[in-house]
Amino acid sequence: MSLIHLYDTTLRDGTQAEEISFLVADKIRIAQKLDELGVHYIEGGWPGSNPKDIAFFKEVKKVSLKQAKIAAFGSTRRAKTTPEKDNNLRTLIEAEPDAVTIFGKTWDFHVREALRISGEANLELIYDSLAYLKQHVAEVFYDAEHFFDGYKANPEYAIDTLKAAQQAQADCIVLCDTNGGTLPHELPAILTEVKKHIQTPLGIHTHNDSECAVANSLMAVEHGIVHVQGTLNGFGERCGNANLCSIIASLQLKMGHQCLTEKQLQRLREVSRYVYELANLVPNPHQAYVGNSAFAHKGGVHVSAIQRHPETYEHIRPEQVGNVTRVLVSDLSGRSNVLAKAEQFNINLDSKDPVTMEILEKIKDLENKGYQFEGAEASFELLMRRALGSVKQFFSIIGFRVIDSKRHGEEKPFSEATVQVKVGGRIEHTAAEGSGPINALDNALRKALESFYPQVKDMRLFDYKVRVLPTGKGTASITRVLLESGDKNMRWGTVGVSDNIIDASYQALVDALQYKLLKDAEDE
Numbered sequence: 096m097s098l099i100h101l102y103d104t105t106l107r108d109g110t111q112a113e114e115i116s117f118l119v120a121d122k123i124r125i126a127q128k129l130d131e132l133g134v135h136y137i138e139g140g141w142p143g144s145n146p147k148d149i150a151f152f153k154e155v156k157k158v159s160l161k162q163a164k165i166a167a168f169g170s171t172r173r174a175k176t177t178p179e180k181d182n183n184l185r186t187l188i189e190a191e192p193d194a195v196t197i198f199g200k201t202w203d204f205h206v207r208e209a210l211r212i213s214g215e216a217n218l219e220l221i222y223d224s225l226a227y228l229k230q231h232v233a234e235v236f237y238d239a240e241h242f243f244d245g246y247k248a249n250p251e252y253a254i255d256t257l258k259a260a261q262q263a264q265a266d267c268i269v270l271c272d273t274n275g276g277t278l279p280h281e282l283p284a285i286l287t288e289v290k291k292h293i294q295t296p297l298g299i300h301t302h303n304d305s306e307c308a309v310a311n312s313l314m315a316v317e318h319g320i321v322h323v324q325g326t327l328n329g330f331g332e333r334c335g336n337a338n339l340c341s342i343i344a345s346l347q348l349k350m351g352h353q354c355l356t357e358k359q360l361q362r363l364r365e366v367s368r369y370v371y372e373l374a375n376l377v378p379n380p381h382q383a384y385v386g387n388s389a390f391a392h393k394g395g396v397h398v399s400a401i402q403r404h405p406e407t408y409e410h411i412r413p414e415q416v417g418n419v420t421r422v423l424v425s426d427l428s429g430r431s432n433v434l435a436k437a438e439q440f441n442i443n444l445d446s447k448d449p450v451t452m453e454i455l456e457k458i459k460d461l462e463n464k465g466y467q468f469e470g471a472e473a474s475f476e477l478l479m480r481r482a483l484g485s486v487k488q489f490f491s492i493i494g495f496r497v498i499d500s501k502r503h504g505e506e507k508p509f510s511e512a513t514v515q516v517k518v519g520g521r522i523e524h525t526a527a528e529g530s531g532p533i534n535a536l537d538n539a540l541r542k543a544l545e546s547f548y549p550q551v552k553d554m555r556l557f558d559y560k561v562r563v564l565p566t567g568k569g570t571a572s573i574t575r576v577l578l579e580s581g582d583k584n585m586r587w588g589t590v591g592v593s594d595n596i597i598d599a600s601y602q603a604l605v606d607a608l609q610y611k612l613l614k615d616a617e618d619e
């Protein structure tokens with residue numbers, strides 16, 4: 096199978112997404128990751144747009160990339176000037192990239208309305224901008240903006256614009272579904288027609304407005320396209336660009352195209368998450384191939400089958416893209432879920448052991464009360480170990496009291512908690528203040544335990560989520576609290592449920608502390 100060139104535009108079209116903006120340093124770090132992943136071209140930005148993008152092209156020269164080529168993006172020249180005098184083309188050349196990509200108009204409607212010039216003048220813009228760039232830059236790509244809409248409106252003119260790019264010796268002509276409205280079944284006939292007129296290698300650049308960006312890209316490859324543009328995680332203008340993570344995995348694992356090495360493909364999830372991290376966005380758990388839920392099995396029937404053979408409910412082996420199989424526990428679980436979790440936690444449990452059924456019934460009962468263990472595996476492990484009688488009672492709480500007072504309108508509320516903790520035969524009675532009642536309780540619990548277990552100081556709270564369960568009881572509703580705690584070695588999730596938010600938080604805090612002490616004791 097032919098080599099498909101992967102062209103990443105996360106740093107350009109990706110930053111056209113509403114919530115995304117990268118610092119220059121972040122752009123450089125992402126470029127390095129993309130290079131390690133093995134993409135062939137990295138579009139770094141539009142130097143004619145802003146100083147940050149100019150700085151990127153300066154800075155990227157200082158890092159040594161293993162194999163990726165850096166591309167700069169811009170448009171054809173402005174109508175009222177010549178290529179030599181056009182500011183945008185000048186900045187593209189001054190950026191000294193390995194490749195330049197410029198977009199031009201294909202759709203006669205855009206030529207009329209957006210550029211307000213004649214069709215003939217637009218053909219000249221395309222031709223002389225590309226021909227000029229070819230004299231200065233090693234590789235020049237042409238993005239035929241709105242190609243599919245333009246072709247549907249006026250096929251002859253759309254093909255003429257591509258011919259102008261071909262005549263100017265563009266190295267690749269990229270057909271863009273700029274508005275993202277094209278559907279996969281439309282592509283084969285259009286591509287067959289294009290290939291009758293154009294011998295220059297063809298590329299594809301799609302947007303996801305009809306949720307078909309990846310499908311359109313794959314269909315295009317199936318019909319002879321050799322260069323695929325997209326962004327990591329599908330970041331991009333409006334609904335986003337074609338998600339390169341999905342494209343790479345499908346091309347390589349399902350369509351037989353060697354884009355990356357096997358080892359590089361195994362880093363797909365890591366790179367996807369790295370880009371989320373630098374974009375300051377929470378990863379989409381349901382993202383194909385690389386998401387947390389992509390190989391997470393919840394239904395008991397599924398879990399039972401994957402334990403017999405993973406392919407029964409997994410379309411690829413998750414480790415091929417650096418992901419892992421996960422088994423979830425919920426009220427949709429059967430014994431297989433419990434047994435799979437026991438194995439994960441190194442707990443010996445037999446399917447015929449009555450405790451297995453007891454644990455399963457307990458989970459279903461707790462889920463019915465509002466508990467959820469998918470984000471609270473530490474609470475679930477404690478539940479299992481408690482059912483088996485195999486967890487040490489590091490401490491017990493005799494009681495707690497939380498006071499939250501605001502004595503007059505302008506005063507900041509004051510929160511204080513007292514707890515009584517018993518460890519062995521000793522009772523510790525402590526009080527602590529906090530920013531709000533939960534924080535005060537957290538502080539008091541830790542303070543009480545620290546004299547017995549100094550390692551509690553290392554524990555940090557990373558996330559605190561409260562969900563009001565829909566009972567229709569207003570402020571008397573049941574709340575579920577999910578905590579994410581951690582130390583220098585790991586992170587763990589715990590859960591509490593109550594019609595009293597402080598009690599729900601208390602349960603999750605106590606589980607978090609118990610789990611920390613349990614894991615530290617195991618390590619010792």
Ligand SMILES: CC(=O)SCCNC(=O)CCNC(=O)[C@H](O)C(C)(C)COP(=O)(O)OP(=O)(O)OC[C@H]1O[C@@H](n2cnc3c(N)ncnc32)[C@H](O)[C@@H]1OP(=O)(O)O
Binds near residue numbers: 111143174210211273
């Ligand atoms: C499909 C895509 O995603 S293309 C990429 C879109 N990305 C961006 O626009 C982000 C970066 N853009 C920018 O920073 C700015 O828009 C700039 C610096 C490029 C241009 O800024 P301005 O000069 O103020 O123009 P403005 O943003 O209003 O854009 C309209 C101008 O672009 C021109 N233009 C649009 N497309 C093209 C094209 N393919 N070739 C030549 N000129 C074009 C229009 O004719 C118009 O020029 P005019 O005002 O002289 O008639």
Ligand SMILES: CC(=O)C(=O)O
Binds near residue numbers: 300302
């Ligand atoms: C070039 C480009 O980004 C587009 O047509 O969507």
